[in-house]
Structures are given as structure tokens and as C-alpha cells.
Amino acid sequence: MALAYVLIFLIVGSVLFHFISPWYLTPLASNWSTIDLTLDITFWVTGAVFIAVNVFMVYCVIKFRYNAKKRAEYQPENKKLEWWLTGLTSIGVVAMLTPGLFVWNEFVNVPEEAHVVEAIGQQWHWSFRMPGEDGRFGAVESRYVSDDNPLGMETDDPDGQDDIIIISPNVHLPIDKPVKINLRSKDVLHNFAVAQFRVKMDLVPGLITYLWFTPTKLGMFEILCEELCGVGHHTMRGKVIVDTQEDFDTWLAEQPTYAEVLARPVGDALIGQAQYAVCATCHGAQGEGNLPTHGPKLAGQEAWYLRRQINYFKEGTRGAHPDDQFGQEMAPMAATLFNDAAVENVIAYIETLPDMPAPTTITGNIEKGEKIYNVCGYCHGVDGEGIAALNAPRQAGMSDWYLATQLKNFRNRVRGAHDDDMYGMQMTMMADILQTDERVNDVIAYINTLPRPTEQLSLAAREND
């Protein structure tokens, strides 16, 4: 009998849980109310079956429990009953399938007026492209992808010159305009999913896949990768920001075309040298880094990373958090580089500085650190050399005390949690595995054992001999 009571409890409990529990679909923010409707129909049909069959089973368990004096009924089959049940089940199946197929037909056929946006996936980032004024995308080819050409554009294709290039995981869309998202992957499978829009689709290298929807609510919606794509899978995030048409147009105008990307200014190291005088006070005349002034080593850090961080400091994306004391000191300094050219010039100068390994100031358990670094190495390289394509800066031979501060900042969301810090969230999620300062020191102690830049040079020289 206990079984019967427990089953009743489970049936009632399940139904109550469904209606009371706070966990359910996120509020819809697209045209796909029909998906929710199909889901509701399925809930009603399956819910009815769930209750009916289980209640009948409970009835049997109670009513026909063992009695040594009784015999069970001998009834091998009842064809009529079985055909009735088959018929009823078939009706239920048709009731669920029919709306499903109608809605799928809508999903498969993109409305003609939809505008097209391309979403490009890679381990573990999103970027986007829009077709520009001519309405046509320029040709792309997987073989053209490189650090300088992250989207694999065919440089000479006239259709591509006006393409809008969005090297950022954040994309804006106008409200109430149907949009077709063409999906392209540079490396492995990914999946473009926005919970509030309801639709999702895989990205497959070698194919262009698609999905479409009409955003119906203003606001920010997170893009999640939902096809396992490696160690950084859970951190592969992006954002769709749904704007009014006006705001969207303003945003769009700020985005560079491919022609503009190609024409970006090249830094002049000579001019940059003069500007660097300001930096030298803290970072050292040779960019070697200086612990007492909290200026980390710059020499040997790659240009793309310096550029992004200087701009973050200028915009207030970095150095604005109240707990980031040294970042706050850096912000006004970065402001002295008043335009893009100035930034490029100073970076060009830093690139000429000699790359001497920074002194080690942190000790820890190297063996434990190596285990932790196993994860870091996926992005930052097994030798901590940094991988530009993954937006992962170099760590080996850089100021170790600075790494320690930044790892703690990421972990404590002092850095990386700002809405405009495009790749910071990823590092905050990864820094979560450094639960204690001891583990921070361990991993840095291991990084300190990685080949130093001079050692790397001499290694390379020896291999060339």
C-alpha cells in the first residue's frame, strides 16, 4: 500500500511542481509564440496521459493487491480495447504533431523581407558581419582566415568592401524586423542559441546554416553556445542588443566597413617614443615593468592586447571599478592617448622595446600549478606564449605580481564584469577555479617555469643551426 500512496504523492507533486515551481521558459522576446503554443498543447496532451495512466495504475495496485484466496482474471487479450487505445493514442499524436509541423514550416521558410546578419563562431568567441549598403556579402574562405583576417574575407572581392565587420561578441539588431542569421564556423561545431528567442541552430564548419526570428522586445539577450566545442564551451558567450531602429542606425554607423578595417592607420614608433615618456614613469623606460609603481611589464606583450586594454582604460571599461586601485591610476594616463593614431604610435614604440624576462617575485607549488595551468594552456598556449586568435594574451616572462593581481581581480569580478569588456567574462568564469590565493600563486609559480622569451629565442636559434 505504501507504493500506492507514494505514487499518488508523486503524481500530485509533479502536477503541483509544474504549476508552482519558479523555473520555466524565460519570457518570450521574439515572434515565436507559436513554439510556446505547440509546447503548451504537448503539455496538455502528455499531462492528461501522465495523470490518467498513472492514476489507473495506482487504482490497480490498491484494488488488486495480493490475496491468497483470490485468483487473477485470466484474460490474455482484449483486441477491442487494444484497438481503442491505439486509436486514441494516434489522435493524441496527431494533435501534437500537426501544429509542430506547421510551425516548423514557418521556421524553415525565411520571410523575404528579412535582413541578413552573419554570425561567425570560433573556439570560444562570436563575431558578426553585415552585408553593407549593397546588400551582398563578400566572399569568404576558410583558407583565408588568419590573425590579420579573422573572418577569412576575400580581400579583393568588391562585394566585401562595404561589409560591416563586427569583431565583438556583441551585436545589435533593430526591433520588429525579421532577421535571418547565417551561421558559419571557423573551426568546430558551435550552436547559436538565445533562450528568449526560442530558436537555435548549430554552426558547422564547411556549411552555412541559418535560423530566423523577429525580435519583439528591446533589451540585451545573451547568446550561448549550446553545442559542445571544447574546454571553453561554457564561456562562449555573446549578446544580442535589440534597439529601436534609430539607435540601431546610430550603432551601425559606428561600425567599420571592411574597407575601413583594411585602411587602419599603421603606428609610427618614432612619434610613439615621445608619447611613451608618460608611460615610462610607471612601466619603466624599457617597458620592463616596475613593482613599486605597479606598472606591469609591457615589452613583449602583443599589439592587439595592448590596443584593446588601452582603449578599455580610455572608455572606462577597465579601471572604473572602485576596488581596482591601480586600474584607476591607469585610466587618466590612457586618456592622454587622445586618438587611434596616438594609440597605434605608442604601441609601435613598445613593440621595439627589448623583451627581457621580468624578475620572478612569486613562489608557489609548481606541481599543483601545472595541474591548474592545464586549463589555462588551452587558450594562452602550453608555453604561455599567448594566442591572438583566442584573444588570450601572453603570460610567460611577464610581470608575475601583475598576473596575480589580475587573476584575483577576475575572480572577484573587479575586472572582466563590465558590460563592454567583451572577453572579460570568459576570464572571470575561468578564474573561478582559482578558489584561493594560494592556488593563484601555484599557477603563477608554474608560469614562471615556462620558457622565458630569451630562452625561446635561443631555442629557436639552436633549432635553426
Added chain:
Amino acid sequence: MSDVAHDALDFAPPAEVEEMELYHPKTWIGKYVWSQDAKVIAIQYGITAILIGLVALVLSVIMRLQLGFPHTFDFIDPANYLQFVTMHGMIMVIYLLTALFLGGFGNYLIPLMVGARDMVFPYVNMISYWVYLLAVLVLVASIFVPGGSTGAGWTLYPPQAISPGTPGIDGGIILMLVSLVLFIIGFTMGGLNYIVTVLQARTRGMSLMRLPLTVWGIFMATVLALLAFPALFVSAIMMLLDRLVGTSFFMPAMVSLGEQTSYDGGSPLLFQHLFWFFGHPEVYIVALPAFGIVSDLLSTHARKAIFGYRMMVWAIVAIGALSFVVWAHHMYVSGMNPYFGFFFATTTLIIAVPTALKVYNWVLTLWRGNIRLNVPMLFAIGFIFTFINGGLTGLFLGNVTIDLPLSDTYFVVAHFHMVMAVSPILVVFGAIYHWYPKITGRMLNDTLGKIHFWITFLGTYAIYFPMHYLGFEGLPRRYFSYGDTEFMSASSQDLNAAITIAAIIVAFAQIFFLVNLFTSYFRGKLAGPNPWEATTLEWQTADTPPKHGNFGDELPVVYRWAYDYSVPNADLDYIPQNVSPSDLKKPTAGQQGEIEN
């Protein structure tokens, strides 16, 4: 009514099969290690599968620790988390469930239930086990190679499975694929045996429509496996070539962590089609034996003929056939041609009809029965409840439109655990409580069995029922952690913590089961030949446990179907299959002792 299969006819056709010559080993090693006796092989399969399954159970607890209490345990990181996920899934599906149902229950029950002395090819059967063991050892070895086991997810999707960025691409994935190839080789040898034995070695009078549903389930599952595993076999070989030789079967022109690769022209989707051409029937390779076994448990313990036997047989056959035309419902959002969605959604929902019919017939077997709620029966009813839930949520995912929001979320995880993890494993437990007395001659302890049932049944429901709602909310699967995702409620983390606690309790509850298995072997109550008063042939053997050769001097002759329970006007409420109508008045062996419920 003369064609009705369950009619008992006082007639047995002449022997079609000659008495089998068995190899009788002289040494202990020949009897228990290099054994050709299907029953010993079954136990070898069973013990190996349960041991490796315990590894997978521990892995699941580690995963749950991270999900429930993120970043509390410093030995779990994003890389080894994926390795735990992958190994848990692969072990549970292939090395535990498939091996246990077919290699374990198949080997033990098929010859006994069809009235054969042994499998038709005992030597091949022996090799089957040893190749399986080798596959398990290679799988375990993959954990210990540099870089560890693969973290590609149990689906092993390329390009990611063999590209940098995924853990275990050095040795782990290679050994994983080698292990799968070995498993399939070993299984093929066993599988051919099961099929030929069912078709060729049935005793006199055992027509196909008199077979117990257990045999039908295992038989059909084996047919599916023999047709489906080759798809996985070629996938594994091709992926090995892609990984080792640099071919491009599944690898397109692509970049990898910022570097150009030399791959070109391969198709990641081709792998998915091949994988799921195997993978979907695999669901039924696990489910059909469970369906068959649970039918027999219900009938025996409800003292009532299985309801609609012929419909049940045809449902098994129909489900088996349909399971080959639904595979791409795993790929609705894979980027395949979206028009496939119409076809596969339709076939998928059609398969719900025979499956629902089976559920109705199980419940209708209880109806007007005389239900003994002993431990195997508790597990059987627990199975029905769990399977109804898991089957119904399949209608969400199978309906292509609803798959859009739910695919790749925890709804999927909850669904497939309900339907092909918890449901079959409840049947496994029920079956072990049911047949342990025949295998060892002793009963399992009832109290320990009930504790085991209640914690496992309620615990798994507590784990997986709420988990569906995490999926509705949009929590993706295979995530190490969720970070500060705005649309996810803070309370979803609390729910994850609760699920983890339930999972730990369920995991520990298995100790009751293991202790019971071990202690009852020495101290359990003596069972007698037929403690459940069942009709099928394995309960009518001369010895318990049955000796090599199963049936003493003479093979039994079958006069009736497997479900003559509570036949009107019979003395007892069951008539074994080997009792002829003219013998009915005489007493049969082993019917003493009522079982209390």
C-alpha cells in the same frame, strides 16, 4: 481460436535439433575462467559491467558536485569535467547497459528460456566476453595516458573530438575509438550467438509465439545491435584515420585555435548521421530487453497473463523496425537540411504509438491481477512510472518545433536519463532480484532490497523530474558552470544543489544493493527451484543453480505459452510451460511455499 498461441496443446512436434555435444572442462580454470558455459559467461559479463558501471557512477557524482556547488572542489576543472561527462555517458550506455542486458541477461536467460543446453556456438561466446573485457581495459587505460581520456562528449562529434581545444586528443580519443571497435567485435560474436540460438535451438514445442517476452526483447535488441553497430564501427575507424593518418572523412577545411589545418573536404554531419544511425537504435538496444524483462516480472508477480501478448510481440518488432528511421531527430538543430525535420518528426511521433501500447498493456496486466508487491515487482512498477514520464517528455523533443528551445538543454539530459538510464536500470535491479535465486540458489534479502528500491526510485525521480525545468529555463548541458547569466534565475542554482544532494544519496544507496548481492550469496535464504512460482523454463530446471547443460538428462518439452497464470479451473495459479494438458492433474515440481507480499 485454434490458432491462438497460448492454447495449450497436448502435442509436441518431433525433435528438430539434435542433442548438443557440450565441452565439459576438467579444471577449475576451464569451468570458471575460460568457460564456455553461457551462464558463467553471463556472470562474467555482469560483474565486469557492474564494476565499470560503478566507475561511471562515481564520475556522475563528481559532475554533480561541480554543478551543485560550483568551484567548491578544486580537483574539478573545465577540462576534466568534460572528461568525466564523456566517460560517464559512454560507460553507462555501452559498457554497462548494452553489455549487461545482452551479454549478461541474454547469455543467462536465452538458453534457459528457450530450452537449450547452451548457446549454439559456446566457443565464440567465450571469446565474445574476453574481447569485451579487453575493450573495457582499453577504455580504462585511456584515463591514464598523457592528456587523459577524451572529453568530447559521449557523441564524440568531430571536428572537436580530434582537435586541440578538447581534452584527451592525444591518447584518450584514440583508445576510446579502439575500445569501441573492440567492443563491437566482441558484441558481434555474442550477438550472432543469441540470434542463432533463439532461431535454431529452441526446444520441442517452443514456437516463436510461445517465447517469453524477455527472449523477444533481447532477441530484437540483438537484431538491432547487429544492424546498428556497424555504423559506429565505420565511424570509429574513419575517425581513427582522420586522427592518426590525417585523412578528411569528417574533417572540413578549417582553422584550429588560430592555426590553419591540412584537413579538407570532410563532413562533420556525415559522422552525426552515422553516429545516430547507430545511436538511436542503441536506445532501443537498451530499452527492448528492459521492455521484455519487465513484462515477465509484471506477469509473474501479478499472477496474471501478460495483457495482449501478440500485440506486445508486434510492438517490439515494430519499435525495432521504426527505430532505424528516426535517427535524425537527434539532429534537428545540427544544421542538416531542415526539410528532414518533417520526415523525422513524423516517424518519431509514430513510434510513440507502439510504445504507448506497451505501457497500456503493462498496466492492464496489473488490472484484475493478484499483485504480489515483492521487490522485483516494486522495481517493475517503479519502471512503469519512470518510463511513462520519460516517454512523454520524448514527445516534446521528438516534435521538431519544440526541440528548438529545448535541444541541448537540461531538458534533454533529464529526458534521456529518465527513459534510457533510470528506466532500464530499475529493470536491471528488478531482474537481478528476480533471477538471483536461480543464479545462486539463494534469495536476496528483502529488507535491504526494499530500502534499495525506495531510495533509488524516489531519489532518481527527485533528480530528474525537476531537472526538466532547468531545461525549460534554458540551462545548457555540458556546461562546467553558468557564470552570471542574466536569464537564469538565482534559484536555479539552489535547485542544482538539491539535485546534487539527491544524486549523492542515490549513489550511496547502491551500497545496500552491493552488500545484499554479496552477503546473500553466502547467507541468503535457500530459494528452491521456483520461488516465484513462475511458468518459464528456467524455473523448471532439475538443479538450482542449473548445471552446465541446463536441463539434466532430457530437454523439456513445451506445451503452452509462457503466461499461463491463474488459468481457470487449474489447481495452482500457474502452469509451467513444460506441463502438458494431460499432466495437469499430476503435481508438478517446485510449487510449494506461498510468497508473502
